[in-house]
Amino acid sequence: MASPRTASMRAYWEERARLNAAFYVDTSLDYEAPDMERFLETGRVVVGLALDDAPVTPAATGLAVEIGCGLGRICLGLTERFDRVIGYDISSQMLEQAKAIVADRPVELRLTDGASLPGLEDQTADLVVTFTVFQHIPDVDVIRRYIREAGRALAPGGVFAFQWNNTPGSRRWRVRRTVMAGVQRLGRGDRYGRDQPEFLGSRVPLAVIDAALADAGLRRVGLRDPDQLFTWAWAVRS
Ligand SMILES: C[S@@+](CC[C@H](N)C(=O)[O-])C[C@H]1O[C@@H](n2cnc3c(N)ncnc32)[C@H](O)[C@@H]1O
Numbered sequence: 001m002a003s004p005r006t007a008s009m010r011a012y013w014e015e016r017a018r019l020n021a022a023f024y025v026d027t028s029l030d031y032e033a034p035d036m037e038r039f040l041e042t043g044r045v046v047v048g049l050a051l052d053d054a055p056v057t058p059a060a061t062g063l064a065v066e067i068g069c070g071l072g073r074i075c076l077g078l079t080e081r082f083d084r085v086i087g088y089d090i091s092s093q094m095l096e097q098a099k100a101i102v103a104d105r106p107v108e109l110r111l112t113d114g115a116s117l118p119g120l121e122d123q124t125a126d127l128v129v130t131f132t133v134f135q136h137i138p139d140v141d142v143i144r145r146y147i148r149e150a151g152r153a154l155a156p157g158g159v160f161a162f163q164w165n166n167t168p169g170s171r172r173w174r175v176r177r178t179v180m181a182g183v184q185r186l187g188r189g190d191r192y193g194r195d196q197p198e199f200l201g202s203r204v205p206l207a208v209i210d211a212a213l214a215d216a217g218l219r220r221v222g223l224r225d226p227d228q229l230f231t232w233a234w235a236v237r238s
Pocket of ligand 1: 006009013014024025026067068069070071072073074088089090091094112113114115130131132133136137142
């Protein structure tokens with residue numbers, strides 16, 4: 001059952017997918033004329049960030065799972081390295097549009113309640129990956145729940161590779177988020193709606209991430225670019 005928090009996330013992302021899915025997946029694109037070739041290529045780049053020069057790599061290449069797959073650009077990249085890919089997203093609109101992008105590849109797209117990986121059997125995933133999703137989740141407890149899900153789903157020898165916003169100042173960010181959302185409601189915020197809590201998400205200290213990993217039966221084995229918006233970490237079963 002979706003919590004009120006995940007319900008607002010779903011409403012936000014359904015609307016963004018209807019407005020301009022590619023732009024909201026990658027806001028460095030041109031809003032009016034997104035370069036879809038470059039967009040799809042970056043999916044492969046993100047897979048490289050997760051798997052190349054990583055402190056650990058999955059023991060097998062059977063199944064990769066992506067949390068928050070959007071239009072499926074990363075799923076597409078993952079199909080070059082894994083037999084099967086499952087992409088989960090909170091937005092049915094995103095998934096609908098992703099179908100065309102992953103059409104002839106072994107990718108299954110699944111709708112999630114916003115905090116779990118429904119239908120994914122325990123200890124079956126060789127890789128669980130997520131990029132530019134945790135950074136948009138305002139409720140840290142939802143991030144904890146996904147980390148627990150990654151721990152449940154990983155096969156022995158599997159790897160959880162994830163990016164989140166590790167910029168310092170998590171409390172300050174919560175205050176700023178409230179102020180910016182108020183400004184947005186007055187019609188004076190960012191014209192693309194990026195001042196809303198469901199876009200601004202949360203900053204999460206490393207200690208909180210490490211505690212969540214431990215709670216999920218996982219152990220962090222690597223960290224890249226700490227204290228950044230695009231901080232990456234890798235974890236395996238403890
Ligand atoms: C910025 S896009 C990134 C998409 C994809 N990871 C990529 O980089 O191509 C964020 C995606 O996360 C999804 N999302 C947001 N909150 C989510 C949640 N709680 N559970 C699952 N997906 C979520 C959105 O619908 C959107 O498709």
